[in-house]
Amino acid sequence: MRIKELAxxxxxxxxxxxxxxxxxxxxSPDRTENGYREYTDADAQRLRLLVGLRQLDLPLxxxxxxxxxxxxxxxxxxxxxxxxxxxxxxxxxxxxxxEMRFLDRHLAHLQGDLAAGEAPxxxxxxxxxxxxxxxxR
Amino acid sequence: MRIKELAxxxxxxxxxxxxxxxxxxxxSPDRTENGYREYTDADAQRLRLLVGLRQLDLPLxxxxxxxxxxxxxxxxxxxxxxxxxxxxxxxxxxxxxxEMRFLDRHLAHLQGDLAAGEAPxxxxxxxxxxxxxxxxR
DNA sequence: GCTTGACATTAGAGCGGCTCCAAGGTCTAG
DNA sequence: CTAGACCTTGGAGCCGCTCTAATGTCAAGC
Numbered sequence: 001m002r003i004k005e006l007a008x009x010x011x012x013x014x015x016x017x018x019x020x021x022x023x024x025x026x027x028s029p030d031r032t033e034n035g036y037r038e039y040t041d042a043d044a045q046r047l048r049l050l051v052g053l054r055q056l057d058l059p060l061x062x063x064x065x066x067x068x069x070x071x072x073x074x075x076x077x078x079x080x081x082x083x084x085x086x087x088x089x090x091x092x093x094x095x096x097x098x099e100m101r102f103l104d105r106h107l108a109h110l111q112g113d114l115a116a117g118e119a120p121x122x123x124x125x126x127x128x129x130x131x132x133x134x135x136x137r
Numbered sequence: 138m139r140i141k142e143l144a145x146x147x148x149x150x151x152x153x154x155x156x157x158x159x160x161x162x163x164x165s166p167d168r169t170e171n172g173y174r175e176y177t178d179a180d181a182q183r184l185r186l187l188v189g190l191r192q193l194d195l196p197l198x199x200x201x202x203x204x205x206x207x208x209x210x211x212x213x214x215x216x217x218x219x220x221x222x223x224x225x226x227x228x229x230x231x232x233x234x235x236e237m238r239f240l241d242r243h244l245a246h247l248q249g250d251l252a253a254g255e256a257p258x259x260x261x262x263x264x265x266x267x268x269x270x271x272x273x274r
Numbered sequence: 275g276c277t278t279g280a281c282a283t284t285a286g287a288g289c290g291g292c293t294c295c296a297a298g299g300t301c302t303a304g
Numbered sequence: 305c306t307a308g309a310c311c312t313t314g315g316a317g318c319c320g321c322t323c324t325a326a327t328g329t330c331a332a333g334c
Contacts, residue, residue: 004281014282015322022285034329036282052243060320070247086247093241097234099192104230106189110207110223141310151311152293159314160291171300173311197291 006039010051020050025064046071056089143176147188157187162201183208193226 003014020026026047029037039047046067053063062085069078140151157163163184166174176184183204190200199222206215 002282013322016320018284019321034282036329054320090241090245097238101234104227108227139311150293153291155313156292171311173300191291 001039001044003037003039006044006047010044010048012047012051017047020047020060020064023060023064025060025068026050042071053086056086056093058085058089138176138181140174140176143181143184147181147185149184149188154184157184157197157201160197160201162197162205163187179208190223193223193230195222195226 003017007014007017017026021028027043029039029043032038049070050063050067053066054060056063058066062082066078066082066086069075140154144151144154154163158165164180166176166180169175186207187200187204190203191197193200195203199219203215203219203223206212
């Protein structure tokens, strides 16, 4: 399949795909007669993992490393650092989701206020009472 | 309060805070004798809104615009475009959260495989059966 | 047959949003 | 009086795209 189709399927763009390739993070796929990139299902599989890992906010380099190893069926060679990074990011994901739920509630209020042309009502009251550790990330 | 303290409370960094200020997205706070920035609760409130909106992935410019208006108590003057953007992003937030839950399940599998030194097991099987529109963002 | 329009190619420039550095000043604790 | 944590500045660097320009390919419709 061609670049745009695959990009759409995986929720990415041809721009990024070419960018990954230039960086050597994805192998150059075969080309058709006319020079167009032609992706196999295996290519797609690898890219998919890469994209997934990127959504975790793993640095591109790490995401690519994992994707590469797994693509070669040497999944078990993923280093302990990388495994740790993965665990870490998954935990972060949970935190992010909580934060988001929280934020969302407050934005709902904000929108309510906006709609009603009402008071600015201090979104997420700050300071004194707001001491639940918030530092990370 | 000083820059680092506020940054920590809001889960941001002095770097970004100065960056926002340079860009004119936050007003320069008062300085103490020695030239240190000294933030009031009002400053904090505004920054907090800005940070919150940024977590929604609103472009910095828009986030700053909303924060500025609200900080001046002219919250109701937030343009309809901006309101729309806000609604939009909130919806996106929901989608993201779903995606994340999904991704997380699959990464849990991946981790399982990694731990067991097992098969690469194609994370999120791609292609044929995977036609649930994924384009957006 | 020819045009239109959607897709593809490349190298390279541009951008958003931080993130950090160097060189220096200030303040507190021991 | 020194060590260490904090603060200041302007500017450089970085990540990860995202787009542009110039050009090529191809299927559909008149």
